[in-house]
Amino acid sequence: MKNIQEMGSFFFFFMLSWVLGGFFFSCRAASISLQLNDDVLGLIVFKAGIQDPTSSLSSWSEDDDSPCHWNFVQCDRNSGRVTEVSLDGLSLSGKIGRGLEKLQNLQALSLSNNNFSGTINPELARIESLRRLNLSRNSLSGSIPPSLGNMSSIQVLDFSENSLSGTIPDYVFNNCFSLRFVNLGGNSFEGSLPYTLSKCMFLGGLNLSSNHLQGDPDFVNGIWLLKRLRVLDLSNNGFSGPVPEGVAGLHNLKELHLQGNLFSGSLPLDIGFCIHLMHLDFSNNIFSGALPSSFQSLTSLSYLSLAGNNLMGELPPWIGNMKSLQYLDFSSNGFKGILPDSLGNLKLLSYLSLSHNSLSGSIPESLAKCDRLSEIRFRDNLFNGTMALLPFESLQVLDLSKNDLRGSIPPEIIFCSNLTYFNLSWNSLDSRIPPELGDLHMLSELDLRYSGLHGSIAENLCSSKSLSVLALDGNSLSGPIPQEIGSCSNLYVLSLSNNSLNGSIPSSLLKLQKLEVLNMALNKLSGEIPQELGGLESLVAVNLSYNQLTGRLPSGGIFQSLDQSSLEGNLGICSPILNDQPCKMNTPKPLVLDPNAYDGVAGTIVPDLRNSGKSKRKEFLSVSAIIAISAASLIILGVLVVTLLNVSAQRRAPNNIPIDSLSSGGSKCSNQAMGRLVMFEAGSEDWVNNAQSLLNKASEVGRGAFGTLYKATVGEGRVVAIKRLPSSNLSLSEEDFDNEVRNLARARHPNLVGLKGYYWAPQLQLLISEFVPGGSLHERLFSGKSPSLSWAIRFKIALGVAKSLAHLHHACRPTIVHYGLKPSNVLLDANCIPKLSDYGLVRLFSSLGKRGLSMSPGYMAPELTCGSLCVNEKCDVYSFGVLLLEIVSGRRAVEYREDDMVMLCEDVRSMVERGRGLECVDMKMEEYAEEEVVPLLRLGLVCTSQVPSSRPSMAEVVQILQVIKTPVPERMEVF
Ligand SMILES: *[C@@H]1O[C@H](CO)[C@@H](O)[C@H](O)[C@H]1NC(C)=O
Numbered sequence: 001m002k003n004i005q006e007m008g009s010f011f012f013f014f015m016l017s018w019v020l021g022g023f024f025f026s027c028r029a030a031s032i033s034l035q036l037n038d039d040v041l042g043l044i045v046f047k048a049g050i051q052d053p054t055s056s057l058s059s060w061s062e063d064d065d066s067p068c069h070w071n072f073v074q075c076d077r078n079s080g081r082v083t084e085v086s087l088d089g090l091s092l093s094g095k096i097g098r099g100l101e102k103l104q105n106l107q108a109l110s111l112s113n114n115n116f117s118g119t120i121n122p123e124l125a126r127i128e129s130l131r132r133l134n135l136s137r138n139s140l141s142g143s144i145p146p147s148l149g150n151m152s153s154i155q156v157l158d159f160s161e162n163s164l165s166g167t168i169p170d171y172v173f174n175n176c177f178s179l180r181f182v183n184l185g186g187n188s189f190e191g192s193l194p195y196t197l198s199k200c201m202f203l204g205g206l207n208l209s210s211n212h213l214q215g216d217p218d219f220v221n222g223i224w225l226l227k228r229l230r231v232l233d234l235s236n237n238g239f240s241g242p243v244p245e246g247v248a249g250l251h252n253l254k255e256l257h258l259q260g261n262l263f264s265g266s267l268p269l270d271i272g273f274c275i276h277l278m279h280l281d282f283s284n285n286i287f288s289g290a291l292p293s294s295f296q297s298l299t300s301l302s303y304l305s306l307a308g309n310n311l312m313g314e315l316p317p318w319i320g321n322m323k324s325l326q327y328l329d330f331s332s333n334g335f336k337g338i339l340p341d342s343l344g345n346l347k348l349l350s351y352l353s354l355s356h357n358s359l360s361g362s363i364p365e366s367l368a369k370c371d372r373l374s375e376i377r378f379r380d381n382l383f384n385g386t387m388a389l390l391p392f393e394s395l396q397v398l399d400l401s402k403n404d405l406r407g408s409i410p411p412e413i414i415f416c417s418n419l420t421y422f423n424l425s426w427n428s429l430d431s432r433i434p435p436e437l438g439d440l441h442m443l444s445e446l447d448l449r450y451s452g453l454h455g456s457i458a459e460n461l462c463s464s465k466s467l468s469v470l471a472l473d474g475n476s477l478s479g480p481i482p483q484e485i486g487s488c489s490n491l492y493v494l495s496l497s498n499n500s501l502n503g504s505i506p507s508s509l510l511k512l513q514k515l516e517v518l519n520m521a522l523n524k525l526s527g528e529i530p531q532e533l534g535g536l537e538s539l540v541a542v543n544l545s546y547n548q549l550t551g552r553l554p555s556g557g558i559f560q561s562l563d564q565s566s567l568e569g570n571l572g573i574c575s576p577i578l579n580d581q582p583c584k585m586n587t588p589k590p591l592v593l594d595p596n597a598y599d600g601v602a603g604t605i606v607p608d609l610r611n612s613g614k615s616k617r618k619e620f621l622s623v624s625a626i627i628a629i630s631a632a633s634l635i636i637l638g639v640l641v642v643t644l645l646n647v648s649a650q651r652r653a654p655n656n657i658p659i660d661s662l663s664s665g666g667s668k669c670s671n672q673a674m675g676r677l678v679m680f681e682a683g684s685e686d687w688v689n690n691a692q693s694l695l696n697k698a699s700e701v702g703r704g705a706f707g708t709l710y711k712a713t714v715g716e717g718r719v720v721a722i723k724r725l726p727s728s729n730l731s732l733s734e735e736d737f738d739n740e741v742r743n744l745a746r747a748r749h750p751n752l753v754g755l756k757g758y759y760w761a762p763q764l765q766l767l768i769s770e771f772v773p774g775g776s777l778h779e780r781l782f783s784g785k786s787p788s789l790s791w792a793i794r795f796k797i798a799l800g801v802a803k804s805l806a807h808l809h810h811a812c813r814p815t816i817v818h819y820g821l822k823p824s825n826v827l828l829d830a831n832c833i834p835k836l837s838d839y840g841l842v843r844l845f846s847s848l849g850k851r852g853l854s855m856s857p858g859y860m861a862p863e864l865t866c867g868s869l870c871v872n873e874k875c876d877v878y879s880f881g882v883l884l885l886e887i888v889s890g891r892r893a894v895e896y897r898e899d900d901m902v903m904l905c906e907d908v909r910s911m912v913e914r915g916r917g918l919e920c921v922d923m924k925m926e927e928y929a930e931e932e933v934v935p936l937l938r939l940g941l942v943c944t945s946q947v948p949s950s951r952p953s954m955a956e957v958v959q960i961l962q963v964i965k966t967p968v969p970e971r972m973e974v975f
Pocket residue numbers: 093115117139
């Protein structure tokens with residue numbers, strides 16, 4: 001306040017009161033001298049009633065006059081009253097007792113993630129100013145006290161993950177006009193939904209998940225009336241009944257979670273009209289019928305799960321229209337028919353599960369176009385084509401088990417280089433084990449049981465050492481178990497039963513120190529069990545029954561206590577368990593404990609034992625085949641690598657700063673640049689000698705009116721930004737250039753991108769500056785890729801940019817005018833602190849004039865468009881005003897509509913004048929402070945006044961912003 005008075009400008013006050021809209025100002029001034037001690041008293045009383053094992057609240061002392069400097073407490077700067085108390089995750093326990101109700105200006109109270117117990121204190125309702133109450137993740141019990149229905153300002157209620165019980169009372173939704181978010185998830189509430197809920201017109205988020213709620217929610221007269229809902233979560237309750245049409249009225253709905261209930265009937269037919277839906281989960285209910293065709297309009301939907309219902313019919317071709325899908329789960333339904341080729345249009349798909357349906361035909365080749373797919377789960381269907389497989393580098397999980405697939409496992413499987421899980425069990429293949437499987441370095445679980453394999457176990461199957469589960473049971477594999485199996489050092493399940501494997505058990509198994517399960521039953525293995533296997537400490541289950549093994553059991557480990565059933569059906573194993581038999585070493589003696597139980601086996605064992613030598617030789621024939629296949633795959637791999645290298649080289653090439661241009665200008669200084677590199681900071685001289693390599697490593701990160709921007713690493717990993725100026729426009733001599741750049745470099749400020757140096761050559765000029773990693777405000781506001789900025793951050797950005805401009809205008813001599821302010825020049829660091837770039841560059845291009853080069857339409861002050869020559873800092877104020885409106889509205893300065901161009905500031909001006917300013921606010925923000933938003937819009941409008949002299953100075957703008965700023969508590973996490 002003091003600063004403002006010192007400025008003593010009538011104009012300033014006039015503007016200020018308009019910006020603040022009157023009301024704000026008056027309600028702030030009154031309360032300063034109120035009893036500050038009430039807050040100290042209340043907090044001390046509260047602290048006295050709880051346990052604080054880690055002494056987190058040691059700064060809370062009753063001797064203090066004000067609690068404003070205590071930890072976890074925030075005050076309003078003007079009134080000195082406590083506005084926020086956040087005690088999240090401090091291991092506090094005990095009951096939430098008296099005290100807090102004294103904090104009559106408290107707006108946000110968060111006690112989340114502690115161990116508070118007992119019931120919710122009804123006195124909390126006496127804090128009339130309370131807007132956000134977060135008691136989530138504690139051990140609170142009992143029901144919600146009736147007094148809570150009296151909290152007329154409450155916007156956010158989060159009681160999730162406690163042990164609250166009883167019905168959800170009607171009065172919880174008494175305060176419907178203020179309530180925005182309610183989260184009661186993860187408690188033990190029961191009964192049905194309160195009828196008062198339907199009055200909560202402004203509710204944006206409702207989470208009642210994981211309770212014991214029941215009954216038909218009566219969507220038509222209840223939830224479908226909550227038109228502002230963006231997130232609705234009723235999952236994991238006992239709700240039942242149909243989900244009728246009407247959901248289309250929830251225009252803003254982004255997430256709908258109904259999974260884990262007993263909802264029945266058909267899916268709501270009009271769901272497709274909720275075009276903003278991003279997450280839809282209807283899984284694990286008893287929905288029936290076909291997919292409503294309106295689904296195809298859900299082009300923003302990225303998560304769709306309908307798993308575990310009774311849905312029927314074919315998968316329609318329009319499914320390919322849902323282009324944003326990343327996660328698609330239709331498993332455990334009654335879908336049938338063939339898969340549409342259009343699945344290949346889902347380019348963003350990364351998870352696809354159709355398991356447990358009755359789908360048939362082949363797997364469409366178009367699926368290979370979904371090059372982000374990481375999981376394909378088609379288990380338990382009727383797919384019966386051949387296993388065509390196209391390169392799928394992204395694939396990690398491939399489950400095709402329990403189908404009727406034919407043909408062989410294609411060697412192209414080698415392209416699935418990230419595969420970790422491969423399950424082809426229970427199919428009708430006619431295939432060998434492709435040796436390529438051994439080259440999959442990520443492959444951990446390989447299940448090929450009962451899939452129609454023949455031939456031998458490839459020796460190199462373990463060469464990548466990554467396998468932890470290898471199951472090949474129930475095939476026609478023959479030949480010996482290769483010694484190389486010992487390389488599978490991570491194996492914990494090795495199951496090879498029910499094949500025709502022969503030879504002896506390899507002693508290399510000893511190397512499998514993680515092995516827990518070893519199953520080799522029902523083969524033709526002979527000889528003795530290697531004694532070394534007694535050293536396998538981890539083994540918990542072994543089955544060697546029905547082979548032709550002989551001799552003494554290994555002494556250590558599990559073998560001492562093996563069940564008889566694991567050894568029966570062999571030729572003669574001496575074991576303490578089988579102690580009826582005399583132990584004669586190496587005596588092949590048929591030992592059939594119960595000949596009736598395994599009829600016929602005893603008869604085949606003896607002849608096979610005699611033949612075992614011959615059958616080994618037969619298997620060696622296949623080695624040449626293996627070599628041929630391996631060679632072919634090596635060639636393919638080589639070609640692939642070369643291609644990739646070429647592609648990446650091509651991609652990189654144009655991004656490099658052409659080094660040739662460094663030495664152009666007639667001189668043949670070969671490598672040595674003839675320009676000059678000047679660094680302003682001490683300690684960076686070493687770069688000078690290294691200019692060449694610095695530029696070599698640079699990569700392009702952006703382009704703008706003032707040239708192309710590169711990123712490069714110098715010295716010990718320091719990253720800098722390098723801007724290559726469009727030299728054709730540059731008219732300055734080297735000396736003038738040096739002067740101007742040094743001027744700019746002197747303008748140091750935390751919200752300015754610092755200039756570190758430059759490079760000058762007649763044909764090439766580079767500016768070297770600090771690298772700001774977080775991208776530009778433009779990307780964050782408009783690209784829609786990164787999560788939307790919160791209000792607190794937006795405000796911080798506005799204030800930071802204002803400060804940097806005020807610095808340029810008022811603290812720098814000569815004054816620096818930016819001339820090119822727009823969101824793409826506002827860079828954000830990792831903490832979203834704004835840093836202005838490209839300031840004053842226009843001075844380097846004075847030959848072009850100040851117009852034309854820098855200003856983008858929409859940001860250009862009207863006096864510039866009119867060709868007025870009297871331009872000064874007020875142009876920046878204008879651009880700043882536009883930027884402010886963009887920050888609040890999330891809209892661009894100029895929007896091109898069908899046959900029309902909409903100027904943001906004109907649009908906002910007419911809305912604000914009609915009292916509808918709030919409608920301009922960016923819908924992507926979940927929460928914002930209304931008492932800040934409207935003044936900010938008004939400030940933006942003052943700054944964009946047509947007449948330059950009506951615009952405030954940047955120093956005044958900073959002052960106004962600081963007055964507007966209320967100490968807003970960090971947004972509470974509700975969902
Ligand atoms: C939370 O409090 C209960 C008793 O109220 C106690 O049994 C439990 O160990 C506490 N848990 C933690 C994590 O402090």
